[in-house]
Amino acid sequence: MKTITSRDNPLYKQLKLLAGSSQARRKAGRAVLDGVHLCEVYLQQAGEPEICVASESALALPEVASILDRCQSHRVQRILLPDNLYAALSQVEHGVGLMFLVEVPAAPMPARLDGPAVLLDNLQDPGNLGSILRSAAAAGIPRIYCSRNTVFAWSPKVLRAGMGAHFLLQIHENVDLDAILRTAAVPVAATSSHADHRIYDIDLRGPVAWLFGNEGQGVSPELLARATHRLAVPHLGAVESLNVAACAAVCFFEQVRQKTA
Structure with missing residues (x-):
């Protein structure tokens, strides 16, 4: 797991831009999933994220440790942040300290509206x-x-x-x-x-x-x-x-x- 401690780190800057800007996320075709529940559902339904980000304090939580282990087994890039740097990314007050960066699925447009x-x-x-x-x-x-x-x-x-x-x-x-x-x-x-x-x-x-x-x-x-x-x-x-x-x-x-x- 890679630890980032500087706000000037290029990857951290990229994550902060995507976390804080809807325009940046649209342009990049990315979404930020913040919290254990969303991350768990993504793993169950969609697969592995591009990047998994955790706060230092979240490492003590069994559910977070389990998700990090799965990400490691699938060679997902894992980033560990001090709590203050993670808080600057997260939009969830009193959140758990786990987020995924994922690609927004590109659903093919049907030829016509022919179902529910x-x-x-x-x-x-x-x-x-x-x-x-x-x-x-x-x-x-x-x-x-x-x-x-x-x-x-x-x-x-x-x-x-x-x-x-x-x-x-x-x-x-x-x-x-x-x-x-x-x-x-x-x-x-x-x-x-x-x-x-x-x-x-x-x-x-x-x-x-x-x-x-x-x-x-x-x-x-x-x-x-x-x-x-x-x-x-x-x-x-x-x-x-x-x-x-x-x-x-x-x-x-x-x-x-x-x-x-």
């Missing part, structure tokens, strides 16, 4: 996106299409909210959703507070592409016009609408209910 999927139009909140990814993975929906203005799916906050769901999904970013919808071979269900039908009123047992919009404006009128179904999630309380991540979870698991009833 989630389409996200201009979603802005990382927590919402991560929660939707987690719910989609739990509901068995394999593909995610993010519009050009949707938050970066591999940002640290999205990764933490997704809790490892990223590695169970095929995520496509910077997608022209209008072009995808024009040739869709499956029904497209969009949520809208002004819809005439409820999610409980249609048959969801077959493949469906779910379309969700921006936290404030919802699905754009142009995309909403291309949806096969415009649906509402009914609620009894005196609130205008659900949070988009909560709405997505309700939709996904109504579909699960219908499929397993």
Whole structure:
């Protein structure tokens, strides 16, 4: 294991740039996984990272030692940092002291939308996106299409909210959703507070592409016009609408209910 003690070390500078800059991560096609859970899921679902970074204090933790041993057996580059240098990289307050640098998977774009999927139009909140990814993975929906203005799916906050769901999904970013919808071979269900039908009123047992919009404006009128179904999630309380991540979870698991009833 290589120990780095200087902030001027070239590799440390590179890691700090990637850890702190979404633009740098996008350009490099890399993601930073911070914490034992994300690292464990990555090892289970995706393989070995490019670099494994640990803090000195984390070496005493059995779960960290186990991950470091696996990385060593697969000849992964391992970096040990003093706690203060590690803290300057990490965005997790009171974290464990372990992170991976990994390559962002390049999922091949299908010729057309012909199976279960989630389409996200201009979603802005990382927590919402991560929660939707987690719910989609739990509901068995394999593909995610993010519009050009949707938050970066591999940002640290999205990764933490997704809790490892990223590695169970095929995520496509910077997608022209209008072009995808024009040739869709499956029904497209969009949520809208002004819809005439409820999610409980249609048959969801077959493949469906779910379309969700921006936290404030919802699905754009142009995309909403291309949806096969415009649906509402009914609620009894005196609130205008659900949070988009909560709405997505309700939709996904109504579909699960219908499929397993």
